[in-house]
Amino acid sequence: MAGSLTDEQLAQHVYGSLQVASCPLVQGLYLPEADILPLLCSPSELRINVLAWICSSINPNFANHKATVMSSKDPDLLTKEITAFGQELMLCKGDDLELIRGNASPHRQLRFLEQLLTLVPHFKKSAGLPDGEALLNELFAAESLPHLTQMLKPTLDPWPVNIKALRKSTKSSSKPREAVSDVAALLQSTQSELEQLKSKCDFLVNEEKSLPVFSPSSLRLVACDLQQLMTTFCHVYETDLRAYCTRDPPRFSTEIDVFQRVHELLLACNTELEMLKEVSEASESMNEEVKQLQTQPRYWSRGEKHTLPDQLQDLTKRIEDFLWQLHS
Incomplete structure (x- = not known):
């Protein structure tokens, strides 16, 4: 330009x-x-x-x-x-x-x-x-005046009769059977995609496996998502679906105390489970330590290493001999 x-x-x-x-x-x-x-x-x-x-x-x-x-x-x-x-x-x-x-x-x-x-x-x-x-x-130049006049007073009226007839014939010539076949093909492709997605979800395919443990943060996230979905459904129902349904819309409670109580109980349960796990680990560690004290030679006596039971037995015998000498 x-x-x-x-x-x-x-x-x-x-x-x-x-x-x-x-x-x-x-x-x-x-x-x-x-x-x-x-x-x-x-x-x-x-x-x-x-x-x-x-x-x-x-x-x-x-x-x-x-x-x-x-x-x-x-x-x-x-x-x-x-x-x-x-x-x-x-x-x-x-x-x-x-x-x-x-x-x-x-x-x-x-x-x-x-x-x-x-x-x-x-x-x-x-x-x-x-x-x-x-x-x-x-x-507004002299050479542009004819084009400007044509733009201000167009010779072709908008939507002439032949164009309107052409639009009507186009609408009436649509074939319902072709539309039904297109919808069926779309549903078939959607079903195939859903099957592929389902095969990628391990938690749906492997039902025999144990379910993963939900943490409090994941449960809180699921609860928030559920609340948003219910709110969205209510909005869609009021704006789009209410005219096609004669039943009253479902009423969802806005109280969130139940989610809070469930979260507190699960948190307390997780805390107790962690405490039991630590106690079990401590008990196993103590048992292993006691077993090593009883079986492994660790204490020197008379130029040799002895286990704790042997050392205690020898010490007991020496005390008994000393007491016998005192009484005699």
Whole structure:
């Protein structure tokens, strides 16, 4: 679309895009149409600042680098930095200083500005369309008046008789048998998919296996899902199914005390089971330790290792001998 516009129209489009992008350098600046093209395509400090603002909007780090560039004594340093930035974006060459200064052709400068503006974040480009005033000028041009008149007074009325008859014949020519066969095929495919899903569910196929133990968190999740399903069913029933059913809708209790009590009882039961498991493990560990004390030699006596029963028996015998010597 931009290729079919003149330089003046493209300049107005770029200037309007700068205002839409909230460029502070052109905000509140109302210029005649004849002054827009020289402003954007002639060498000036304002034009360089506009380019610097666009580059800073695309890359915030360029704004910090701009302060260092402005303090430099080289007047062309900012122009060189913008040229290098445009080269990084692959919009110009590294030696296109004349394009940045404003000495290139107006069409090329405007295309460069337009491409830069498309990279500004949070800027919604108008998809290459001209602004409102240019669009109205093109719409009400002399060569466009016949098309505009035809659009305002169409010769073809909406929905003529032949089209209505064609729609009616299309509706009446539908074959119920084909629709029934299509529905049957859909049901068959759905049944096949359900069978495949059922084969993937181990807890449905392997019924002989023990059921997994539900934790309190899983039970809480199941209870919440059940409550949401009941609420959804009530809503669907009231909005869609009530007209086809003569029975009163089922009433679900909103009380959740039963879920809380079940959760507390299951939590207490799990705690007791864990305690019994720990007691059993401790008892087995003690039995193993006692068994090792009775069977494994651990105690030294007279240069040899002895088991605890043997050591106790020897100690008892020595005490008896000592007592016998005292009495004698």
